Amino acid sequence: MDPLRPPPHPQFQFRNWLELPRDVTASILLRLGAIEILTSAQKVCLLWRNLCKDPYMWRKIDMRNHGDLRDMPYDLETMCRHAVDRSRGQLVDINIEYFGTDKLLHYIAESSSQVRRLRLVRCYKISIKGFSEVAAKLPLLEDLAISYCPLSEELLEAVGRCCPLLKSLKFNNLGYRSPPIECDDEAIAIAENMTELRHLQLFGNTLTNDGLKAILDGCHHLESLDLRQCFSVTLTGNLKRRCAERIKDLRSPCDSTDDYEFNAELHDMESFYDD
Template sequence: MKDAKLINWAELPSELIYSILLCLSVPDRLANARNVCRSWRRVCQDPLMWREIEMRDMGTYEEAMDYYRAAEAMCRRAVDLSQGGLLEINIEYFGTDSLLAYIADRSSNLKHLVLTECDHITGMGLLEAVTKLTLLERLELSQFYFMELDLESIGLSCPLLKTLKLNNVGYYDLDDECDDDALAIAKTMPGLHHLQLIGNRLTNTGLNAIVENCPHLKYLDLRDCIYINLVPQ
């Protein structure tokens, strides 16, 4: 088409560049988009670009450790660029206690923390980080099979918590029923609206405590909680 005009990407309005770059992954923004031109680099350095950090699908267990180190370095860089404005972060596989501490020290406004299958995050590391995140409203943990989780301390540290999702978290290779998690939730998290306890070992006693002490609860997911009996006696 002879009359077609070439687009100068550098001259796009900042608002449009911002919308385009938000569609890119964190690695693409850090490694590629910021090098396109000065205007794109300027937008990439805007703290508003880093209010949400999505770091899922960054690798698998079969990949080399240097890949995980690169992912962690990118995550730290993104946290730095947020300049304390980070509100939501989602990390899969490569998280560590050290990275979590780094995030907590620089992101006191964080509201959503989602961690999936991060074998190098311990219960103590999580607790130390969460105690600094007093504005946290959403905490999701998935596939932490051998984590000792101090839910009572987490509840006391995060009075604004509205969503808690625990997907196969804890020593669930044991065969004994246990209501410790449920009772801690009932005791310290009265403001919960959404609760997911997949694979937990709670019994009817723990379930009743949650129902009685969490009056705002709207969503309750108890899949694979084998010690609960909802059949009337």
């Protein structure tokens, strides 16, 4: 270096990422989703490729995507199976959005019975029968999130029977301005089969006050309850008081949806029948 030239300003000094400790690099890569790792990160250099093959990197598999599978340049189901293989049975947390199928769920359950958290969004190719069979192979499941999937109380009953450790359930649907039906079947299935729940989200559900009472009677450990856009529930009088006394974190039917992770736009009754 020229002794007469001043040292470069810190903002022009570049870090050699390959000099980072292995555990720090792994921590950075873990912040990427499975799709980004498989399509980009593992191709950067040999070090990153080796790290991306470590089973520890695949204890959590996040296959989050934008939902338009027609524009995908790759097969998400095949990619997910590859990610599951890399976990070598250590998988505990998986998110499959839009592309989940019965066959894929079976593959996940057969490859790892250690799964504790499962998230499904708009997986229209998953059936009640298929999911029920898979639930029997996931006895350690603690956290289940199902949003906008064509599944009903039969699934909830099966999950309740097969997954006794379940502590958190999200079972979300579209919200309607004027609910076309009032139905407590799902609420009763939860109350009778998921008595160890601590956290429950039923966004857009058609349960009534009777269904809510059943949940309060059956789920004695419940700490948080999200009833936003459940417009057949009326929280008044004794029921309101009971919820206030029992539930630490209560979201009422008309509470703000600003922090809801999906589109919370209300739908008309006609769209219910179209769906």
